[in-house]
Amino acid sequence: MAGWGFIAPALILLGLFMIYPIIWSLWMSFQVGKGMNLSFGGLANIERLTKDPVFLRALGNTFTFFIVQVPIMIVLALLFAVALNDSTLRFRGLFRTAIFLPCVTSLIAYSTVFKSMFAGDGVVNQTLMALHLINTPISWFGDPFWAKVVIILAITWRWTGYNMIFYLAALQNIDRSIYEAARIDGVPAWARFRYLTIPMLKPVILFTTVISTIGTLQLFDEVYNFTAGSGGPSDSTVTLSLYIYNLTFKFMPSFGYSATVSWVIVVLVGILSLIQFLVARDRRSA
Amino acid sequence: MTATTMTTASDARTTAARVPGNPFAVVRRALVYILLSIAAFISVFPFLWMIVGATNTSAEIIKGKISPGGAFLTNAMTFFNQVDALRIFWNSGFIAVVATVLTLAISSLAGYGFEMFRSRVREGIFGLLLLLLSIPFAAMMVPLFVMFSQAKLVNTYVAVILPTVASIFIIFYFRQATKAFPSELRDAAKIDGLKEWQIFLYVYLPVMRSTYAAATIIVFMSNWNNYLWPLIVLQTAENKTITLILSALTSAYTPDYGMILFGTVLATLPTLIIFFLLQRRFVEGMLGAVK
Numbered sequence: 001m002a003g004w005g006f007i008a009p010a011l012i013l014l015g016l017f018m019i020y021p022i023i024w025s026l027w028m029s030f031q032v033g034k035g036m037n038l039s040f041g042g043l044a045n046i047e048r049l050t051k052d053p054v055f056l057r058a059l060g061n062t063f064t065f066f067i068v069q070v071p072i073m074i075v076l077a078l079l080f081a082v083a084l085n086d087s088t089l090r091f092r093g094l095f096r097t098a099i100f101l102p103c104v105t106s107l108i109a110y111s112t113v114f115k116s117m118f119a120g121d122g123v124v125n126q127t128l129m130a131l132h133l134i135n136t137p138i139s140w141f142g143d144p145f146w147a148k149v150v151i152i153l154a155i156t157w158r159w160t161g162y163n164m165i166f167y168l169a170a171l172q173n174i175d176r177s178i179y180e181a182a183r184i185d186g187v188p189a190w191a192r193f194r195y196l197t198i199p200m201l202k203p204v205i206l207f208t209t210v211i212s213t214i215g216t217l218q219l220f221d222e223v224y225n226f227t228a229g230s231g232g233p234s235d236s237t238v239t240l241s242l243y244i245y246n247l248t249f250k251f252m253p254s255f256g257y258s259a260t261v262s263w264v265i266v267v268l269v270g271i272l273s274l275i276q277f278l279v280a281r282d283r284r285s286a
Numbered sequence: 287m288t289a290t291t292m293t294t295a296s297d298a299r300t301t302a303a304r305v306p307g308n309p310f311a312v313v314r315r316a317l318v319y320i321l322l323s324i325a326a327f328i329s330v331f332p333f334l335w336m337i338v339g340a341t342n343t344s345a346e347i348i349k350g351k352i353s354p355g356g357a358f359l360t361n362a363m364t365f366f367n368q369v370d371a372l373r374i375f376w377n378s379g380f381i382a383v384v385a386t387v388l389t390l391a392i393s394s395l396a397g398y399g400f401e402m403f404r405s406r407v408r409e410g411i412f413g414l415l416l417l418l419l420s421i422p423f424a425a426m427m428v429p430l431f432v433m434f435s436q437a438k439l440v441n442t443y444v445a446v447i448l449p450t451v452a453s454i455f456i457i458f459y460f461r462q463a464t465k466a467f468p469s470e471l472r473d474a475a476k477i478d479g480l481k482e483w484q485i486f487l488y489v490y491l492p493v494m495r496s497t498y499a500a501a502t503i504i505v506f507m508s509n510w511n512n513y514l515w516p517l518i519v520l521q522t523a524e525n526k527t528i529t530l531i532l533s534a535l536t537s538a539y540t541p542d543y544g545m546i547l548f549g550t551v552l553a554t555l556p557t558l559i560i561f562f563l564l565q566r567r568f569v570e571g572m573l574g575a576v577k
Contacts (some may be wrong), residue, residue, distance in 0.1 A: 002482065003403025007411075013452035022421055080325060083318050097565065100327035101333065104503075104561045106511040107531040109550035113332045115536065116339065116347050116543045123335070123350035161329065169572040197492065210420070211455075218422045221513045228537040241514070244424045248431075249518060253467065254429050262425040269420045271570035275426035 029263050031256035038256055045260035055261060057235045057242040062149070065239070066216045066272075069152045074209060076160050081167030082197065096168070100161035111225035112156050115141075120178045141226065144236030151237055154222055159215070170204040171197070206280045208250050210273050218273075220245065240265050324527070339547035360549040369531055369549065370406050370524065374417040377520075378527040379556070381446050387450045388497060389505045398450070398486055402472070412461075419454045420467040423514065431518055445519040446527075450509060456501055463497040463571070464490075499564040500571025528553045547550025 032041030049055050080099055084092050102110065117123050118140040125137040140146045174197075182192050198205075220241035223231060229250070231238025240261060247258035291440060339347045342355035365371070400412050429441075430449055467490060475485045491498070508512045513529055520526050526534075535546050561568075 003399050003408065005483075006399025006403070006486070007396045007408070009392045010452040010457060011411070013392065013448070014454070017430065017449040018418060018421075018426060018454075021426040021433065022418070024429035024432075025425050070406065076325075080322070082538070083322055086318075089318070095322045095326050096569075098329045099322075100329075101561075102329050104384055104507060104554070104557045105333070106529055106532075106553050107513055108511075108529045108536070109336060110332060112532065112536050112543070112546050112550050113336050113339070116547070117332065117335060117350075119348050121349055123352060126350040132321075157328065157332070159351070165569065165572055167559075169569060172569075212447070214420055214422060218424060223511075225536065241422070241424050244427065245518075246513070248428055255432070259425070259428055262422065262427070265422045266420075266425050269422060273420055280309045 009019065025259045025262060028256050028259035031259075033256060034252055034254060041256065045257050048257060049260060049264070053237065054235060054243060058231075058238045058240045058261075059264070061235075061237060062217055062219065062239045062268075064148065064156075065152060065219055066213065069155055070209065070212045072152075072218055073156050073160050073163060073212060074205065077157070077163035077208070078167055078201075080160070080164045080206070081171055082193070084164075084168060085171040096164075100165060102158045105158070107221045108225065109152065110158060111222060114157075115226060118150050118185075120167040144231055144233055147227070147233060147237050151219075151222055151226060154226070155216070155219070159212070163212065166204050166208050167201060170201050174200050202280055206276060209276050213272050213276070214269055217269055333554075336547050336550055339543060340551045342544055344541070344543040344545075347547065357544050358548070361544040362544040364542060365548045365552075368535070368545070371552070373524055374528050374531050375524065375552075377525060378441075378510060378529070378553075380405075381443055381516075381527060382506055382556075384443070385447045385450050385509040386502060386506045387451055389456055389509075390501055392451055393453050393456035394460045394498070394501070395486070396457045397462075398464055398490060400457070401461045401464035401467075415454050416458065419458070427515070427518065430515075434519060440519055441521045441525055442519075443525075446512075446516050449515065450512070453505070456505060459501060459504075460497065461487065463494060467493060467515075496567040496571040498571070499567035503561055503564055503568055506560055510557055 028038070029045060030040060030042060032037040032044050080095075084096055085091065086092075087097075099253055118125075120137055120139060124140070125134070128134045129137065138146055140150050175217050178196060179192060182196060187195075218241050219239045223237050223239050223242050224245070227237055228234075229246075230243075231246075244258045244261050247254050247261065306307055335352065338352060338354050340361055341355045341358040343360070344356075346355055400408060426449075434440050434445045471489050471493065472485055475489050480488070511529060512527075513533070516527050516530055517533075520530060523531075528549070532546060532549050535541060535549065
């Protein structure tokens with residue numbers, strides 16, 4: 001009996017506020033109707049997905065954010081961590097704190113700041129023009145392409161330091177003598193990085209990649225705040241989570257259909273995590 | 287390519303130390319400093335922008351003015367006139383503090399329980415929980431909302447706090463960290479006649495304070511900054527958190543950026559203070575968790 005007392009409170013809460021709603025939402029995703037007037041619809045919702053242009057837009061956008069943003073962020077975080085792990089580097093604490101700082105800010109603080117920085121005649125356009133990189137100001141939030149770019153920049157700005165801390169902590173656990181031995185054997189630095197650092201960090205890289213994948217596929221806050229909830233211009237930044245929110249709380253409530261869209265995220269996260277696990281395992285055996 | 291540049295650069299110290307004045311190593315070394323400085327500048331710039339912005343008028347901010355101005359008091363007064371700041375900060379603070387305390391208590395108990403009392407059934411449950419970690423909040427959002435509205439708890443603190451309290455991520459984090467907890471301490475405490483909950487309270491808790499510190503930062507941050515769920519369940523203005531209020535202010539047709547940036551400075555202060563207070567233990571705590 002010992003031990004159950006420690007985990008029981010967590011299990012009860014998780015059962016009530018996670019497992020039960022998940023099962024309920026799975027059931028809901030097969031129901032059609034407006035508001036709470038739901039009836040069993042079989043696969044009608046899934047059929048509706050394939051013909052819903054906004055859903056397809058949201059799916060494409062979410063995927064774009066994921067494909068572009070996660071690799072950039074993971075590579076940057078790894079670079080910073082490796083650089084900061086050097087004990088002879090000066091101002092390490094300062095650099096570390098500075099790079100971690102963004103993830104302490106509230107979402108709203110940073111989305112407001114980014115909004116004003118990327119305004120039409122804001123500081124970013126002015127700097128780019130002063131540097132003669134552009135001739136006319138870029139309409140960051142008015143252009144479908146640049147709106148996506150700003151969102152990717154914003155998430156990268158905010159979460160790179162967070163991932164870096166995981167790598168930094170993992171790097172400090174690696175026994176220095178392994179590197180010393182490799183160095184004495186004449187293994188070049190890039191090979192030490194490729195064949196020692198990367199494999200030893202693999203579990204942490206996998207962990208952060210999966211966490212970042214989940215985070216990016218659930219992207220909501222930034223888009224909602226940057227675009228005042230619209231996902232604009234012309235749905236170019238609408239994400240799956242934003243669409244679910246709109247389906248549930250903004251349009252005529254369509255609980256069944258929005259539950260179906262949310263299960264698309266579940267399936268995507270599942271597939272992508274599985275791929276990441278398989279890639280990690282493949283490299284190990286290779 | 288850059289990845290290798292970085293490591294070679296980090297190794298440059300040995301080469302540089304052995305061969306004084308090796309120009310290649312010096313250049314690589316300089317490159318690392320330049321890259322880190324750029325990254326640090328980009329990371330910190332929006333903070334400076336926010337603080338300076340709080341002293342400028344909206345028109346000046348939009349024009350990209352980056353020097354301090356004289357509108358600080360005006361911005362502060364506009365903010366306090368439009369927002370019932372005391373009430374709103376109380377909402378945010380109460381929710382974040384209670385949620386953090388409960389999350390740490392319940393999740394660290396579970397992390398300790400899963401690690402110290404391993405059994406086949408519990409390992410199975412733990413594996414199931416890790417699978418659930420990949421289910422996004424969006425999939426629970428609608429049923430959760432229906433549950434809380436049926437329980438007549440919409441628009442209450444309880445509704446905001448309860449679903450966040452048992453965090454699988456934090457349970458996982460504590461379990462990982464518990465692996466580093468010396469079992470001799472537990473054995474010694476047992477011989478001294480301490481009960482299991484006493485060991486947890488009087489031995490484990492003080493020993494693991496770095497782990498708790500790091501978890502406090504992460505959990506407090508995510509609760510203070512939480513957006514989507516409070517947006518759904520908190521519906522009247524006087525119950526909203528600072529995050530929701532500022533978000534509403536920015537989506538005005540012509541947002542008053544000076545006033546809003548003043549508000550964002552206020553909204554960022556608590557997480558900044560907690561971070562700087564606990565910072566020394568933070569990396570230490572993370573260290574335990576990734577072993």
